[in-house]
Amino acid sequence: MDFSTPDHIQDLVKRTRTFIADEIIPYEKDPRWGEHGPSEDLRAEMNAKAKAAGLFAPHAPKEFGGLGLSHLERSWVFEEAGYSLLGPSAMHCGAPDEGNIHLLNEVASPEQREKYLKPLCQGARSCFAMTEPDGAGADPTMLAATAKVDGNGYVINGRKWFITGAKDSTFVIIMAKIEGGPHDGEATMFLAPMDDPAIVLESQMDTLDTSFAGGHWNMRFDDLRVDADAVLGAPGAGFRYAQVRLAPARLTHCMRWLGSARRAHDTACDYANTRMAFGQILGKHEGVGFMLADNEMDMRTARLSLQQASWLLDQGDRAAEESSMAKVQCSEAIWRIVDNSVQVLGGAGTSAHLPVERIFREVRGFRIYDGPSEVHRWSLARKALKRAAARNG
Template sequence: MDFTLSPEVEDYRLRVRDFVARRILPIETDPANYDEHENIADAPLASLRAQAKEAGLWAPQMPKSRGGVGLGVVGMAALYEEMGRSIFGPVAFNAAAPDDGNMIVLEKVATEAQKERWLQPIVDGKVRSAFAMTEPMPGAGSDPSAMRTRAEWRGDRWVVNGHKWYITGAGVARHFILIARTSDDSRKGLSAFLFDADQPGWEIVRRIPIMGPEEHGGHCELRFDGLEIAPENVLMNIGDGLKLTQIRLGTARLTHCMRWLGMAKRATEIAAAYVRERDSFGSKLHQHEGVQWLMGEAAMAIEVGRLLTMRAAWKLDQGDFARKEVSMAKIQVSETLHKAVDTAIQLCGARGYSKDTPLEWMYRYARQARLVDGASEVHKMVLSRFYMDEGLDFWGWR
């Protein structure tokens, strides 16, 4: 298999790497550039976004006709990894969740009128967005069939009542994709809707405190009480909500992996710089065998994650859903991120545990990776089903 990037993608990758190094990493070092939720504040973010647009590096996942770079999934993998080297990187290029996944699915399935109304403002960076699916118990989580939020047809529109929570970015989002039940059909019972934050009939109950740090807009609990949605704001067709969710989450799970790989590499980079200079018992730390084992294991785990991610990206570019490959990448990379950051903190000692480096920020952030977009255990169940169906063909060379 040839993983060589095309000259175009390699040029973009190097430009993103340079942009991150020269313009974003210095922003991380000043506490004044953080908001109260430990993410980049609005003013420095606006400046970085303007610079990314000027540099021609804005929204690499979107077509050039929409103001993006127009890369396929393989190209996105290479660039997102470079962006992920900074904790502020992805959002500066308009490649952070949940906007990233929402833009990708809207570009794939929305009508032209819907793209102009709902997608283009997100691409332009004028509004933020959210994807409202997860519900409190006993509602939908990893199992969408448990969906309890309902949309009922009344007169000439859909009326939504229900309850959602842990909706990423909802605190600042203007455009929402909402998944709700429209029938009790086991396969076609869910539908997807678009609504605007200004519409009546819904509220943010609270911004749920988390281990943090938080994405912009936090993770919110929402309640719907008579939200009205016109038929032109149905995404795809009534009954296609589960299909839309699968389309969105396939690529979205993988873009998480791409960004997490960059963060894992940054953590090992910080650790390597420390152990190279730190003296201990008559020699540099990196010369100790135990330290070498830890660094080698982390580096190898990251490379395995990169190969799985790029394999899944290539299959997505071929039009395959790549469910098996995405699940393998999601498990490997989410657990590798946690391992890499934990190893880096261990090697840096008290310095790693302090706020003198971004490692403690990364550590708290990394814990969610094994939960979001399907817990590792759910993806292992997916892989088990594939294996039981395919047997030895699970490891085919096709």
């Protein structure tokens, strides 16, 4: 096994690290970064810098100006992007756009690629509407939004919430259940432009996190009329496509948040190296040193786990179990690292004058979205039990 970082990626990693440190971290004090993410003009300004540095949308297909990075290649670059919470927005490699680019690249028709994927790769924003206040959540089969067959198209109705980046998105991917016709009752994905008046943004949600461009939204579809060619891929394949999107998307979350956790850890190490307590630097107190050592081990196992799952995806494997395991391992390790970092920093760790407080708020949600830890464990356990039953005849 070769665990080395390929040469061409080493250069990209170095350039990304320098770009984040020199160009993006200075924006962290910019008032245009509010509680609901960076404003659109701040995002545009950072995007222009990423484009100039040749670091914009590195995961996007080359035909649309990206670098076409493989899943494993993304792991090194996205970790660097995540070193600043603004990095993924700046490089246009954050959620939900990055996952939507992957999904459209896999299943969109030639017309949909031109109409939606191309502008998305070039900097437009998009959203993904699946979760519902009284329907789909951890259990997506509770999907309540409907797409009623109507002539040569569908009429979509339903409410969604937590829809990241809905404001200022140019289009939305909607998950809804078909009513009528040969696919009656089957979950399906639809593409719709956000400027359709039947798409109503009800209200912005106040959440713990602050880095997603556009924040998160309550939204609804009021008799949204779409033609048959608005179906993404095939009718009835919604849950299958959700998996196509989710396995890589949860890994890229692991990569970016690992970068943020490393930033928190670095900040804690710097403090522990200089701050005195009881006659010596904090880091020499075993209680502090052990927290830092635990962080080092957590970062290492998280990185190895996500890289192995990414490598499997690159081999054409679905990596369903491995990406599930990596998601739980990484989201929980990242949480421990950032929590330890706050502890080592004392009061300063909870204050906005260091980046760690914001990182702490940011990473908590990751144990919930892209499948809560409990649901992944539940699913992994079911598979383990099935294997055991098969072993025993």
